[in-house]
Amino acid sequence: MFENLEFGNNKVFMLIKEAMNDIKKIEEIYSSLIDKLLVSEYWSEDKTKAPRVKWYHGETARQIRRDVFNQSGIYLWGAGSVPRYIGKAEKQSFNRRFSRYIFSENSQCNLAKKYEKEIISKGIDGFPPEIREWYRRRFHGTVRLRHAVDFARHGINDIWFTLFPTDDIDAIGTIEEIFINVANNWNIEKGLDPLVNEQHI
Secondary structure, eight states: OTTOOTTTTTTHHHEEEEETTOOOHHHHHHHHHHHHTTHHHHHHTTTTOOSSSEEEGHHHHHHHHHHHHEEEEEEEEEEEEEEEEEEEOOSSSSHHHHHTTTTSSTTHHHHHHHHHHHHHHHGGGSSOHHHHHHHHHSSSSSHHHHHHHHHHHHTGGGGGEEEEEOGGGGGGGHHHHHHHHHHHHHHHHHTTTOSGGGOOO
């Protein structure tokens, strides 16, 4: 099903949309997709078609693959062989959406790297008070900080993402919810930690 899976391939979204009313089929699609992803190479400047990007190569990937980052769609975060989070860039591009994960000083990955030891042992209390207060004021909660803790606890150096772009903007929200539930069930069946998508699980 995914013999030639490449970074930014729109086939994933298309297949899921075509099977939208057939959960069993979507489960098959996801299982095939994740099996392929977990044995795939990581993206690099020499392998710009590799489907998985380590978070610390995200900036370089953005510069080289603007064609993908300027699109919208669904994205998947993983840690080594463990899927962690599924999100959507619905009314904005991946480029803008990913400022919360990589492309800003207080992004989740940068914070997870900077305060790795502290937050692994103390959770969000391991962040300095000013960081917690900044997030509380700006985002009215601690969800992003909790996700940063999850990334750290699963090994921040092993965190990667992949993008599934689409031109069908209207279907993104629905596909995301379906995708999250299928992916979370896959984790549970494999004895892995559930996804951190609390709002849809």
